[in-house]
């Protein structure tokens with residue numbers, strides 16, 4: 034595939050930045066064969082182009098070969114996309130041999146491609162809308178490549194096309210598809226996303242990139258700061274997920290960016306070769322008013338292509354959608370129950386904020402559900418984000434906790450389930466989130482968790498938008514309660530405690546900020562009740578903590594043992610009744626404690642730790658199984674209680690393995706026996722703790738060792754040196770330039786420098802996903 038070709042002849046900057054003069058077009062460098070192919074393509078485009086406003090019927094199954102496309106693009110499409118390999122999780126030992134057979138080939142156009150590409154080839158501006166997973170990426174990348182090809186751009190000609198993506202991951206993915214289908218073109222392409230430190234290095238490469246795939250912020254940074262960047266020849270601009278670009282507050286940046294670029298199409302002359310101006314294409318699965326605003330800013334007589342507008346549903350055909358009502362306090366239970374009963378699935382779980390994602394991920398990691406857990410959100414370092422993205426891409430089974438940073442455009446193969454733990458803020462967000470599954474022709478399932486308050490409003494909103502959602506409820510046989518364990522985890526660590534509070538606050542904030550108050554009613558949040566709500570949860574939290582500590586039970590056990598011992602001692606002393614060894618006061622206390630525990634039990638039955646009978650949460654009739662707390666944590670917990678002596682009664686008889694100690698309450702004997710006993714317990718616990726710590730250290734050491742080994746293989750440099758931020762998509766690769774590249778690659782080992790944010794205990798990830806590594810490397814830059 035691609036070999037590097039350093040573009041050494043830099044074009045002089047065009048100060049005006051508005052070069053639209055046809056005379057200013059790049060000199061003709063193509064071979065005679067190419068020139069005649071281009072002429073033939075131009076003729077075909079002119080004669081075969083559909084009239085304005087034409088949208089072909091659906092399900093036409095038209096082949097790419099029937100379009101006036103260059104041989105280079107057709108070959109790229111037919112050779113396909115290496116991403117399909119990842120579906121195996123890279124576990125196939127014969128991978129190298131089977132690569133071509135497993136590559137996803139693009140032979141037949143999807144509906145949006147069939148409808149949009151012919152108009153786009155003619156140079157018309159496009160406002161494209163089609164369901165998620167319907168192939169919009171190729172619908173804009175193919176015309177883009179073709180335009181540069183017909184205009185004979187070479188790596189020396191600088192930027193000719195820009196693709197803007199709202200998120201970094203989406204930009205990476207688009208870049209990946211571009212490299213795959215553009216592998217027979219001789220264009221230079223680059224990926225510019227924020228969060229990387231190599232801005233200076235990027236600056237040297239940007240002016241040489243024919244195709245720039247980027248996020249708006251980073252592009253603007255370059256437009257403003259990179260000397261020598263001439264965007265005067267940009268003849269095609271794509272805004273992927275256009276509505277989101279505006280959503281995210283990119284609007285001002287977009288206006289500035291447009292100001293740098295050549296003006297858009299402005300002529301009615303329907304001939305692309307006349308170079309009327311910059312062609313602009315906007316794509317999204319959800320067209321909103323904002324996109325229309327943007328269209329007004331940058332599109333001229335756009336062709337509106339909404340291929341699924343007349344369809345019964347706005348979501349993919351193969352998608353099964355359901356919703357389940359879950360009270361807030363059972364949300365984690367519901368999510369964990371879901372994970373436990375879908376261990377062999379690939380699942381994305383959406384939360385509304387970074388801290389909620391972190392919180393759920395941290396808590397569930399401690400419970401080791403038996404499937405790799407990952408967390409993707411905007412507060413991670415870019416390197417970590419990229420690694421996670423590729424890690425999840427290649428895994429056959431995993432759970433990804435994510436914010437909406439993963440809701441748009443990402444095309445993870447074989448996602449079985451999308452769970453929305455927090456309701457989306459609007460229908461558009463719902464559509465994009467569920468659209469991470471059931472992509473192209475595959476099926477998928479989506480589950481929406483709703484608070485009782487949200488149920489009515491959200492379901493109405495969805496049905497108004499022609500989205501069919503079945504309501505369902507939890508099967509109690511599959512439900513588990515994690516509240517106790519979660520409370521223990523939170524109680525055990527101040528960091529977790531802080532995170533839990535943060536997660537809850539940001540959840541409240543997100544609900545409070547929800548624009549649609551009919552769907553997200555007060556929840557006690559509009560004014561004062563916010564505090565009430567928080568208070569409520571605090572007390573619940575404390576309850577959970579107490580229950581989890583379970584010190585009363587421990588105390589009771591201790592007392593029973595002591596009572597037995599007391600009897601034995603009394604027997605030895607000839608006091609058969611045993612009276613007086615264990616004080617009446619103590620007995621009273623014990624019975625009080627017993628009744629207290631019973632009370633606690635009944636409280637449990639009433640609320641948090643039970644779910645309703647079949648299909649309902651909160652019914653006291655049927656207690657749910659609790660999540661297994663592993664032995665290590667149990668013993669650690671017990672130690673904690675006893676080391677600080679909190680559960681040891683003043684006036685009690687104690688016993689340990691080394692033998693009974695009879696003590697009289699209040700006496701000197703009692704004091705010294707107690708002290709002795711405590712000392713023994715302390716010693717024993719210290720020993721066990723040391724042992725536990727050692728084991729834990731060894732476990733972590735082992736985990737890091739595995740990770741290091743994995744990283745070592747992962748970071749093997751690609752043979753053809755694809756870890757550049759500037760790549761030539763395909764074509765020429767003479768020895769001279771290759772040598773240059775080899776030496777450059779020697780310096781590049783960014784990926785080696787893995788951070789320690791391993792998101793996943795299971796580190797036996799496949800190491801053989803070169804295509805993805807290459808992109809990760811490209812993204813990380815040099």
Ligand SMILES: Nc1ncnc2c1ncn2[C@@H]1O[C@H](COP(=O)(O)OP(=O)(O)OP(=O)(O)O)[C@@H](O)[C@H]1O
Nearest residue numbers: 139141142143165166167168169170318442444473
């Ligand atoms: N013509 C085609 N033949 C076979 N597979 C295709 C074709 N076009 C696209 N695909 C595949 O369909 C999947 C979805 O494509 P893509 O990511 O472009 O969808 P999208 O419409 O952009 O989705 P979203 O709205 O979520 O961004 C990808 O895996 C892609 O490889």
